[in-house]
Amino acid sequence: LAKTTQPISMDSYEGQEVNITCSHNNIATNDYITWYQQFPSQGPRFIIQGYKTKVTNEVASLFIPADRKSSTLSLPRVSLSDTAVYYCLVGPMGGYNKLIFGAGTRLAVHP
Amino acid sequence: SAVISQKPSRDICQRGTSLTIQCQVDSQVTMMFWYRQQPGQSLTLIATANQGSEATYESGFVIDKFPISRPNLTFSTLTVSNMSPEDSSIYLCSAARGQGTDTQYFGPGTRLTVL
Numbered sequence: 758l759a760k761t762t763q764p765i766s767m768d769s770y771e772g773q774e775v776n777i778t779c780s781h782n783n784i785a786t787n788d789y790i791t792w793y794q795q796f797p798s799q800g801p802r803f804i805i806q807g808y809k810t811k812v813t814n815e816v817a818s819l820f821i822p823a824d825r826k827s828s829t830l831s832l833p834r835v836s837l838s839d840t841a842v843y844y845c846l847v848g849p850m851g852g853y854n855k856l857i858f859g860a861g862t863r864l865a866v867h868p
Numbered sequence: 869s870a871v872i873s874q875k876p877s878r879d880i881c882q883r884g885t886s887l888t889i890q891c892q893v894d895s896q897v898t899m900m901f902w903y904r905q906q907p908g909q910s911l912t913l914i915a916t917a918n919q920g921s922e923a924t925y926e927s928g929f930v931i932d933k934f935p936i937s938r939p940n941l942t943f944s945t946l947t948v949s950n951m952s953p954e955d956s957s958i959y960l961c962s963a964a965r966g967q968g969t970d971t972q973y974f975g976p977g978t979r980l981t982v983l
Contacts, residue, residue: 791971800872800960800974801911844910855901856962856972858911 761845766863775832777862779845782826790821790828793844795861801844805830832864840866870895870963872975880981881951888947889978891961896941898965901972902934905958914959917944951982 762780769775781790789808793801805812807819807828818831832839844861848854871894881887891900902914915923915936923936938944948955958979962972 798977800962800977802974803971806971855913855916856911857913858903860910 761847761859763843763845763859763862765860766865768865768867769835770867771836772834775835775839775864775866777830777832777843777845777864778827779830780827781845781847784825784847785849787849788847789849790819790825791846791848791856792817792819792830793846793858795842795844796840801858804843835864835866837866837868840864870897870965870973872961872963872973874959874961874975874978876978877976878979878981880983882983883952885951886947886949887951887980888945889959889961889980891944891946891963891975893942893963896965897963898941899963899972900938900944901962901964902936902944902946903960903962905960905977907958911960914946948980951980953982956980956982 791806795801917938
Protein backbone atom coordinates (compact mmCIF):
# COMPACT_ATOMS: atom_id res chain seq x y z
CA LEU A 758 0.00 0.00 0.00
CA ALA A 759 1.36 3.39 -0.99
CA LYS A 760 2.46 5.71 1.80
CA THR A 761 0.79 9.10 1.95
CA THR A 762 1.99 12.46 3.27
CA GLN A 763 -0.34 15.33 4.11
CA PRO A 764 -0.11 18.42 6.30
CA ILE A 765 -0.68 17.78 9.99
CA SER A 766 -2.99 20.74 10.40
CA MET A 767 -4.64 23.61 8.54
CA ASP A 768 -6.64 26.64 9.55
CA SER A 769 -9.31 28.40 7.54
CA TYR A 770 -12.23 30.76 7.93
CA GLU A 771 -15.86 30.33 7.14
CA GLY A 772 -16.70 30.85 3.49
CA GLN A 773 -13.20 30.16 2.20
CA GLU A 774 -12.15 27.35 -0.11
CA VAL A 775 -9.82 24.83 1.48
CA ASN A 776 -7.39 22.70 -0.47
CA ILE A 777 -5.63 19.79 1.24
CA THR A 778 -2.85 18.18 -0.74
CA CYS A 779 -1.70 14.61 -0.29
CA SER A 780 1.55 13.18 -1.67
CA HIS A 781 1.69 9.53 -2.72
CA ASN A 782 4.82 9.09 -4.79
CA ASN A 783 4.67 5.29 -4.81
CA ILE A 784 1.10 4.95 -6.02
CA ALA A 785 0.53 1.75 -8.00
CA THR A 786 -1.31 1.42 -11.29
CA ASN A 787 -4.36 -0.21 -9.70
CA ASP A 788 -4.52 2.15 -6.71
CA TYR A 789 -7.34 4.58 -6.14
CA ILE A 790 -7.25 7.70 -3.97
CA THR A 791 -9.86 7.94 -1.26
CA TRP A 792 -10.55 10.65 1.30
CA TYR A 793 -12.31 10.19 4.62
CA GLN A 794 -13.54 12.78 7.11
CA GLN A 795 -13.71 12.21 10.85
CA PHE A 796 -15.54 14.36 13.36
CA PRO A 797 -14.75 14.08 17.08
CA SER A 798 -16.35 11.05 18.72
CA GLN A 799 -17.44 9.59 15.38
CA GLY A 800 -16.11 7.03 12.95
CA PRO A 801 -14.56 8.17 9.66
CA ARG A 802 -16.94 8.99 6.83
CA PHE A 803 -16.20 8.47 3.14
CA ILE A 804 -15.99 11.76 1.23
CA ILE A 805 -14.71 11.10 -2.26
CA GLN A 806 -12.70 8.68 -4.36
CA GLY A 807 -10.92 9.04 -7.69
CA TYR A 808 -8.40 7.51 -10.05
CA LYS A 809 -7.33 10.37 -12.31
CA THR A 810 -8.20 13.92 -13.40
CA LYS A 811 -11.09 15.40 -11.46
CA VAL A 812 -13.97 14.02 -9.46
CA THR A 813 -16.72 16.14 -7.94
CA ASN A 814 -19.63 15.33 -5.68
CA GLU A 815 -21.96 17.31 -3.47
CA VAL A 816 -19.36 17.56 -0.71
CA ALA A 817 -15.97 18.07 -2.36
CA SER A 818 -13.79 17.91 -5.44
CA LEU A 819 -10.74 15.77 -5.93
CA PHE A 820 -8.01 16.85 -8.32
CA ILE A 821 -5.47 14.29 -9.50
CA PRO A 822 -2.65 15.28 -11.87
CA ALA A 823 -1.57 13.08 -14.73
CA ASP A 824 1.34 11.50 -12.86
CA ARG A 825 -1.00 10.65 -9.92
CA LYS A 826 1.80 11.22 -7.41
CA SER A 827 -0.32 13.68 -5.49
CA SER A 828 -3.94 14.67 -5.11
CA THR A 829 -5.82 17.66 -3.74
CA LEU A 830 -9.07 17.58 -1.84
CA SER A 831 -10.98 20.81 -2.33
CA LEU A 832 -13.74 21.90 0.05
CA PRO A 833 -15.70 24.86 -1.31
CA ARG A 834 -16.90 27.57 1.09
CA VAL A 835 -16.19 25.78 4.35
CA SER A 836 -18.31 26.26 7.44
CA LEU A 837 -17.61 25.63 11.12
CA SER A 838 -19.11 22.17 10.71
CA ASP A 839 -16.28 21.20 8.35
CA THR A 840 -13.86 21.24 11.29
CA ALA A 841 -12.61 17.66 11.29
CA VAL A 842 -9.67 15.41 10.50
CA TYR A 843 -9.28 14.52 6.83
CA TYR A 844 -7.50 11.34 5.82
CA CYS A 845 -6.02 10.57 2.41
CA LEU A 846 -5.74 6.87 1.60
CA VAL A 847 -4.27 5.14 -1.42
CA GLY A 848 -4.92 1.53 -2.33
CA PRO A 849 -6.77 -0.88 -4.60
CA MET A 850 -10.40 -0.09 -5.26
CA GLY A 851 -13.24 -1.85 -3.54
CA GLY A 852 -14.26 -2.80 -0.05
CA TYR A 853 -12.35 -6.06 -0.10
CA ASN A 854 -9.22 -4.22 0.70
CA LYS A 855 -8.06 -3.04 4.09
CA LEU A 856 -7.56 0.66 4.68
CA ILE A 857 -4.30 1.95 6.12
CA PHE A 858 -4.77 5.36 7.68
CA GLY A 859 -2.01 7.93 7.82
CA ALA A 860 -1.83 10.77 10.30
CA GLY A 861 -4.48 12.87 8.58
CA THR A 862 -4.92 16.64 8.38
CA ARG A 863 -6.66 18.38 11.24
CA LEU A 864 -8.69 21.22 9.71
CA ALA A 865 -9.92 23.99 11.97
CA VAL A 866 -12.47 26.41 10.54
CA HIS A 867 -12.78 29.69 12.40
CA PRO A 868 -15.66 32.19 12.44
CA SER B 869 -24.43 2.78 2.14
CA ALA B 870 -24.54 0.79 5.36
CA VAL B 871 -25.50 1.81 8.89
CA ILE B 872 -23.32 0.35 11.63
CA SER B 873 -23.99 0.30 15.33
CA GLN B 874 -21.69 -0.71 18.16
CA LYS B 875 -22.33 -1.84 21.70
CA PRO B 876 -21.35 -0.66 24.21
CA SER B 877 -20.68 2.94 23.25
CA ARG B 878 -18.31 3.24 26.18
CA ASP B 879 -17.18 1.27 29.19
CA ILE B 880 -14.85 1.48 32.14
CA CYS B 881 -13.23 -1.82 33.02
CA GLN B 882 -10.87 -3.20 35.60
CA ARG B 883 -7.40 -4.47 34.79
CA GLY B 884 -7.33 -8.19 34.02
CA THR B 885 -10.92 -8.45 32.82
CA SER B 886 -12.22 -8.86 29.28
CA LEU B 887 -14.75 -6.88 27.26
CA THR B 888 -16.63 -7.95 24.17
CA ILE B 889 -17.65 -5.26 21.70
CA GLN B 890 -20.48 -5.94 19.29
CA CYS B 891 -20.82 -4.57 15.77
CA GLN B 892 -24.12 -4.79 13.91
CA VAL B 893 -24.66 -3.82 10.27
CA ASP B 894 -28.08 -3.06 8.84
CA SER B 895 -27.45 -5.12 5.71
CA GLN B 896 -25.31 -8.02 4.60
CA VAL B 897 -21.67 -7.18 4.00
CA THR B 898 -18.74 -9.17 2.75
CA MET B 899 -15.97 -7.62 4.77
CA MET B 900 -15.77 -6.35 8.33
CA PHE B 901 -12.76 -4.72 9.95
CA TRP B 902 -11.74 -3.74 13.46
CA TYR B 903 -9.63 -0.67 14.22
CA ARG B 904 -8.16 0.94 17.31
CA GLN B 905 -7.76 4.69 17.72
CA GLN B 906 -5.95 6.36 20.58
CA PRO B 907 -7.32 9.81 21.45
CA GLY B 908 -5.99 12.39 19.02
CA GLN B 909 -4.30 9.73 16.90
CA SER B 910 -5.03 8.00 13.61
CA LEU B 911 -6.70 4.64 13.19
CA THR B 912 -4.75 1.39 13.37
CA LEU B 913 -6.17 -1.73 11.76
CA ILE B 914 -6.41 -4.66 14.17
CA ALA B 915 -7.85 -7.37 11.95
CA THR B 916 -10.08 -8.28 9.03
CA ALA B 917 -13.08 -10.46 9.86
CA ASN B 918 -14.52 -12.68 7.15
CA GLN B 919 -17.64 -14.76 7.64
CA GLY B 920 -16.89 -18.45 7.90
CA SER B 921 -13.16 -18.13 8.39
CA GLU B 922 -10.68 -17.01 11.00
CA ALA B 923 -9.86 -13.35 11.23
CA THR B 924 -6.67 -12.04 9.67
CA TYR B 925 -4.61 -10.03 12.15
CA GLU B 926 -2.22 -7.19 11.45
CA SER B 927 1.31 -7.10 12.77
CA GLY B 928 1.34 -6.45 16.50
CA PHE B 929 -2.11 -7.91 17.16
CA VAL B 930 -2.77 -11.53 18.14
CA ILE B 931 -5.84 -13.68 18.39
CA ASP B 932 -5.32 -14.52 22.06
CA LYS B 933 -5.52 -10.85 22.98
CA PHE B 934 -8.18 -9.78 20.46
CA PRO B 935 -10.37 -12.77 19.57
CA ILE B 936 -12.89 -11.95 16.85
CA SER B 937 -16.07 -13.70 15.83
CA ARG B 938 -18.01 -13.30 12.58
CA PRO B 939 -21.00 -15.64 12.82
CA ASN B 940 -22.95 -14.14 9.90
CA LEU B 941 -22.91 -11.42 7.25
CA THR B 942 -24.28 -8.66 9.49
CA PHE B 943 -22.53 -9.15 12.83
CA SER B 944 -19.09 -9.35 14.41
CA THR B 945 -17.58 -9.14 17.87
CA LEU B 946 -14.17 -8.10 19.12
CA THR B 947 -13.04 -9.15 22.58
CA VAL B 948 -10.28 -7.29 24.38
CA SER B 949 -8.84 -9.89 26.74
CA ASN B 950 -6.91 -9.57 29.99
CA MET B 951 -7.05 -5.81 29.73
CA SER B 952 -4.42 -3.39 30.94
CA PRO B 953 -4.49 0.43 30.99
CA GLU B 954 -2.59 0.38 27.68
CA ASP B 955 -5.73 -1.05 26.05
CA SER B 956 -7.62 2.14 26.80
CA SER B 957 -8.65 3.38 23.39
CA ILE B 958 -11.51 3.79 20.97
CA TYR B 959 -12.38 0.63 19.06
CA LEU B 960 -14.16 0.98 15.73
CA CYS B 961 -15.61 -1.52 13.36
CA SER B 962 -16.18 -0.97 9.67
CA ALA B 963 -17.91 -2.88 6.91
CA ALA B 964 -17.88 -3.08 3.15
CA ARG B 965 -19.86 -5.00 0.59
CA GLY B 966 -16.81 -5.39 -1.60
CA GLN B 967 -18.77 -4.60 -4.73
CA GLY B 968 -17.63 -2.25 -7.46
CA THR B 969 -16.57 1.08 -6.08
CA ASP B 970 -18.15 0.50 -2.67
CA THR B 971 -15.91 1.60 0.16
CA GLN B 972 -15.91 1.13 3.93
CA TYR B 973 -18.51 2.43 6.37
CA PHE B 974 -17.60 2.94 10.00
CA GLY B 975 -19.42 2.52 13.26
CA PRO B 976 -19.40 5.24 15.93
CA GLY B 977 -16.77 3.50 18.04
CA THR B 978 -16.55 2.10 21.56
CA ARG B 979 -14.59 4.16 24.05
CA LEU B 980 -12.82 1.84 26.47
CA THR B 981 -11.11 2.94 29.66
CA VAL B 982 -9.14 0.40 31.67
CA LEU B 983 -8.32 1.24 35.27
